[in-house]
Amino acid sequence: MHDVIVIGGGPAGASAAIYLQRSKLDVLLIMKDYGTLEKTQHIDNYWAFEDTMDGKELVEQGIAQAKRLGVLVKQEEVLNIENFNDFSVKTNKGEHHAKAVLLATGQTKPNLRVKGFREYTGKGISFCAICDGFIYRNKKIAVIGNRAFMSEELETLQNFTDDITVFTNGLDLEVEVDQPVNTEKITEIKGNDVVEKIVTENGEYKVDAIFIAMGTPSANDFALRIGAFTKNNNILVDDNFMTNVDGLFAAGDCIGGLLQIVKAASDGAHAAIAMNKYVRSLKK
Amino acid sequence: MHDVIVIGGGPAGASAAIYLQRSKLDVLLIMKDYGTLEKTQHIDNYWAFEDTMDGKELVEQGIAQAKRLGVLVKQEEVLNIENFNDFSVKTNKGEHHAKAVLLATGQTKPNLRVKGFREYTGKGISFCAICDGFIYRNKKIAVIGNRAFMSEELETLQNFTDDITVFTNGLDLEVEVDQPVNTEKITEIKGNDVVEKIVTENGEYKVDAIFIAMGTPSANDFALRIGAFTKNNNILVDDNFMTNVDGLFAAGDCIGGLLQIVKAASDGAHAAIAMNKYVRSLKK
Structure with a gap:
């Protein structure tokens, strides 16, 4: 069993995984693809990149950074999350377990756009x-x-x-x-x-x-299945980025607020610090 | 007169300047030096940099990015800020004026460490x-x-x-x-x-x-002179990163919270968006 499973490999997920790994937890990051950033080609406003960056390139670098620091990364599609004694994360390739889960899967995509x-x-x-x-x-x-x-x-x-x-x-x-x-x-x-x-x-x-059940389940789909509260398609979290479900955290676009890379990465760092405290409190 | 003067060239200041510039405001960024990051040599946890980064290098890249996007950057030391009809920022080289000011000068340094x-x-x-x-x-x-x-x-x-x-x-x-x-x-x-x-x-x-009056005035020193509230050496800001002084904003380490690069850069982005609204409301 892992300490933490991070679902999503974008700025929120990878940033969180980096912080979690550096606080010496056992972290598994599961990502399906490059998310919305895959199709974002001109990023100028993420601090300290002098030149215009490509979204996919940024995500790749973030994942490479996480791997370099020791994060275990698996490219799988998460299909369901269950929460009994621990969290069970079911993917298209198997099942993983952890004491805490971070939802960082970005914004919910538009649903069926038809009359009615x-x-x-x-x-x-x-x-x-x-x-x-x-x-x-x-x-x-x-x-x-x-x-x-x-x-x-x-x-x-x-x-x-x-x-x-x-x-x-x-x-x-x-x-x-x-x-x-x-x-x-x-x-x-x-x-x-x-x-x-x-x-x-x-x-x-x-x-x-x-x-x-179109496409890939969104953070909202997971929230719904596990009983986490949402509002206007955003997952509700407290000051520690924890949902109303003990041990289930969320960060980045899926909790709303400014839909910007730097905000998502910052969310990830904050959530990781709170998750580290949470997991260590379980160990006592 | 500038729309906004940003004081500080680190992650909070440069990130804010980048967002402000991209919202088509006239921005002047004044920085004295590279701040605490100048002496930080191993940065691994700022998202999307695959390799370990040097603090000074990050700050340099952030400034180069801001300049590339059109931000006017001056290397001067701010000595005082006054606020009558507009903000007047006095430096070692002259005086600059703006409708709004962002304090992003990092954390206050320790003061005189002697008995009494x-x-x-x-x-x-x-x-x-x-x-x-x-x-x-x-x-x-x-x-x-x-x-x-x-x-x-x-x-x-x-x-x-x-x-x-x-x-x-x-x-x-x-x-x-x-x-x-x-x-x-x-x-x-x-x-x-x-x-x-x-x-x-x-x-x-x-x-x-x-x-x-040791070293360079800190954000706290400016806050004191201009009547902005502080608590435990942190400048108090509202949800829009504005202090109790109309038009005076603060972001990054000087407002407390997580003392991390990504948080400071995120603060900067948030403050910039609020400052843009503030400055445009003055123009009406």
Whole structure:
């Protein structure tokens, strides 16, 4: 078991991992990719880089720095986090355990942008199978997604019903599933008091519930599953960057505030110092 | 007149100047030297620098970055800040004006470390000629210091009394003064209810008051002169990094908190964003 697992390899995650490692904790950093910085090409305002930097290059240097200082870095996609006696972090490649977890996965991406999406959110549209699946026992369910995160949700939902259709919303299905799959683009969600239909470019499909599991789970998705409070898509943390869940910390864009590299890196440093205290208090 | 004067060229000051410049304000950054980072040789924990960095090198790169983006940088020593209609910043080379000022001069250095120093602070030992000089009209005063800051204080004190001795506390006198000078090392401050004597390695000198003006004025010295609140040597700022003095902001080590580069640079970015709003609100 590790002392700390950091999820996310950008400025918040890597900065935290560097501080944690230097306080002599056993740190595992799990990152899927380079996040939003991968596509940010002209960074001029992060202090002490004389020349314009490329976002991906900065992230790479941060990871190289973390590795040089001894941080264990794994390129895996985190699919779920559970919290019993310790934290269990399930990825596409295995399971890792730690006494504390830092969420540093950046800002939540925009969700399904179709008519009716906002209207039926919470009225049949759900973002968490483990939270809401039991409500739809033996009902007709749609899961929207095309990757490992969708499979993860699908597996949970199969405990409640057999009538599940996967909608990829026009994307290629990247995982194997044993349920019907619809790859048409979704154009609208319809209903009355609650969700009734998914409308695609070619037809309409009756559903009792829709579970959204597009792309990679965001910090918000983890927060939802583990019971951490959020507000306006930002994870709520205290002065020590800890969520309401003991041992679960968050830093960087996923907690809101200034969406700037230097703020995220600073968050990471602050969170790491608090996490070090937290982990050491457990050891007493 | 500039929109903003930033005092200090370290992570907080340069980061702020970069953000201010990019928000299209007219920014002057005044720095005396490389601050505490000049002597910090192994920096491993500032995110995205793969290799160990030298503090001076980081500061140089931050200044080069600021200059590349258009920030006007002057290497001068700030001696005083006044605030009437606008801010007037007096340096060893001239006077500059701005609508807002950012103090980013790092942490206050330790003061005179001799027996009796703490005991008589506020009981005859003062840190501000303009604040307390009038109390000692026609009295016997000592000014401790050896540089331009001491001259600045001396000039103010000469309005109140002619009986002033400069004590350099063992250092070379770097400025010309027309008052008696004592270059012995100070070993103790003595008194009863209030200060009565300066004890040096070679003798005792009767005084009614001692004004400390050693080295370069710190952020605290400026705060004192301009009426900004401090607590435990940290300048107090609100959520917008503004002090209780309208238009006077502070960031980095001089406001306390984590004394880390990344925190100072992040402070600078936050302060700059708030200062931009402040300056633009004045223009309306």
